[in-house]
Amino acid sequence: MEDDALAEDLRQVIGELVRAVRAADTMPAGEAALLGHLDRGGPRTTADLAQLRGVSHQAAAKSAKMLLADGLVRAEPHPTDGRKLLLHITDSGRERLQRERAQRADWLNSAIRDALDPDERQSLRRCVPLLARLTAHITDR
Template identity: 80%
Template structure:
């Protein structure tokens, strides 16, 4: 039974994430990179690659696009002159917030339009449970 629950949860959460991301206006790799820089502070391209689970080359391509659009800036790494430390810029933070707002609005509309108040309350009660499951997977 636990295997069935795990698979059902994996499938429905995946579908939910894809449905919410359908309103995105920027590539998912760029949004993910901006999110890591926003939440975790300055990072190297290697750090970003590791966090995103992609190759260094893929992360470097994304970083190049973000740099070109002024959404991130680079400065020499303070401890390793061979590396660059990436920072999210104010325009990058604004663009990320726009993406997050669009996603939240889409999700909020769906919750409001498809769930009655009691169901909305029950869904709210599930959020801490999902956070604990996520922590159990990530170790954080």
């Protein structure tokens, strides 16, 4: 029962932290997420991106259309399926994504400095590998 409470507490607080940090974003979350997938995983189709994000094809296509219009991604014909397009992150898209990531990190760093004393910051630092292991365990299923 105590493990169940820990899991729920962790789920809730991490969700709140992610939402709080996203408040620093200057672009819609869907667009930032697509750029992130293209940056980390390379070129993808809209269908691939929709599946990765767990959203409808229409939602991913809407975000992709906005990114294309802003020059943050480019499209080219799929090499093996002429009915599909591959989306690639552009240099402008990579720069924009890096600015978003840096802004989030700056916001979070400022909060860590302001809210936690040095011992608490060290405790938090020790938690990062544990959270990384949990994430790897969940995503490797």
